[in-house]
Amino acid sequence: MLARLPRLRLPAWWKSALLYGALLAAGTGVLAWLDYQRLVRSHVAEVYDFLLAGGFLALGLWLGARLWGRRGGPAPAFDGNPRAQAALGISPREMAVLAELAAGHSNKEIAARLHVSPNTVKTHVARLFEKLGARRRTDALRRARELGLVP
Template structure:
């Protein structure tokens, strides 16, 4: 980050004080400003509305209001905020619903310091935190309709009808669903990265998608990408 760039502003929502303290120290040491901390989902929603952070780190399991409902409310009141879900479970059934609700990805709480900071920068740019294999297994499991406890995804803001897309845009969306970056998309389709960015922007606009995380979910749910396809959801991580 150069001196001309504004510092990223982050809110940490977790019911464990030690987790919040540790994450705050890591982010602060890397030039990321922690503007608030919440001990439950309701506090997270209040802080999100008042502080308007760039990124919110949101624990899934919290008292008063869980992270899933808090994520829905935070994103409803501030479309510019990006949410990263925090979990101690590598196949938590709530994570898929959170991605479908608009969260930009998730991290295990034992994430390394460097990965945490890079993840915050990544989602602040509108990218999805979809790597490595944990998200691939999770999305494939739940998008395939496997029975599991927990809430079902509900994304009324996303248009599931792909009829508005051109054949090329459908092709791009399918590759997004497999987790390809813009550079990889450009190489796969023999296009410039600028052209790929234009296609991605149009897809997001037509389908009401927030970011690449929702594009992955939609590609699976509409059958554009099938679980088990080579490269599925292997998005480049930080």
């Protein structure tokens, strides 16, 4: 059986305090509305400029979405140029290392992401340099982008 809670009795002044609070809130609202009306009347040109700019912004976004949003359909999926990959003899693991290089990761980060040792990553990077004819990472990435191996 549920126990009955005792009924709370509010003091007599509580109703008058609530009434005065409501009147003060209403008065503040009226004053804020009057201040807003004065502000709008004294800055009519700025309000119209703001509304006009907002309208043109909305129109521009809508037109841009209609004209350029559907152009060409969805972008084709990136395939990594399997012909160039086969011609250079780049293994799938070396492609994974190349993708991580393109993302800007260090050897240690690549090793952690691919679950291999940093020495294995160094070996893959050295082989990629040989196959791409590069001396630095930036050269290798430039060459890989030219061949379409990485986006």
